[in-house]
Amino acid sequence: MAKTAIVVTPSSMKEFYKIADELKDKSGGFEYELIAVLEYSEVDDNDKMGKCIWCEVPSSTSITAKRNIGRYLVSEGTKYLIFLGEKELPINKKWLTDRIRGFEVEPVLGIIGKLAEPVDMKIQDTLLKKLRNFIHILDEDFYERCCLKDKTFRYVEEDSIATTVKVFDLIGGFSVTAEYPNLEYNARVQSLGYGLLPQPE
Numbered sequence: 001m002a003k004t005a006i007v008v009t010p011s012s013m014k015e016f017y018k019i020a021d022e023l024k025d026k027s028g029g030f031e032y033e034l035i036a037v038l039e040y041s042e043v044d045d046n047d048k049m050g051k052c053i054w055c056e057v058p059s060s061t062s063i064t065a066k067r068n069i070g071r072y073l074v075s076e077g078t079k080y081l082i083f084l085g086e087k088e089l090p091i092n093k094k095w096l097t098d099r100i101r102g103f104e105v106e107p108v109l110g111i112i113g114k115l116a117e118p119v120d121m122k123i124q125d126t127l128l129k130k131l132r133n134f135i136h137i138l139d140e141d142f143y144e145r146c147c148l149k150d151k152t153f154r155y156v157e158e159d160s161i162a163t164t165v166k167v168f169d170l171i172g173g174f175s176v177t178a179e180y181p182n183l184e185y186n187a188r189v190q191s192l193g194y195g196l197l198p199q200p201e
Contacts, residue, residue, distance in 0.1 A: 071168055079164060
């Protein structure tokens with residue numbers, strides 16, 4: 001059984017087939033379970049879905065909610081989650097292996113991915129204020145756990161974020177009410193003491 005589930009939320013079947021075919025052709029034997037959350041009436045041929053586990057949701061469902069739904073479609077015993085967007089990525093066996101290797105050697109890691117560009121300081125301040133709705137955290141703890149040395153917020157891009165099922169479930173997944181769900185997820189994970197491992201694409 002695969003230890004890793006790859007969750008995709010494509011905007012169309014064309015995009016789904018593109019992602020699925022790329023994973024099939026380039027994964028090089030890397031074992032994974034493909035999870036797709038699609039909009040109603042998008043699936044045009046059940047046979048083409050192959051071994052993918054999928055469901056359909058209303059078109060009004062946000063990507064954040066789709067990702068949360070995707071987590072609950074994974075098979076029991078799955079340890080790692082990789083959330084892919086529609087951004088072009090250099091997917092191959094090494095890329096996939098690198099996305100989860102850190103979790104296997106460092107149990108306190110919570111997130112692996114490509115380090116994103118710094119956010120505006122106003123957004124960072126808002127993020128810290130809203131973070132306090134979930135946990136009690138002092139400014140100095142936020143800067144130590146969640147920021148770079150220059151006090152800019154540290155987070156990974158949402159198009160290829162990897163996390164563990166354990167951590168995802170612990171914090172309740174992505175917040176569907178957050179203005180910046182990916183930033184908020186990164187902040188909550190790190191503020192609880194879990195590490196972030198940046199990786200280049």
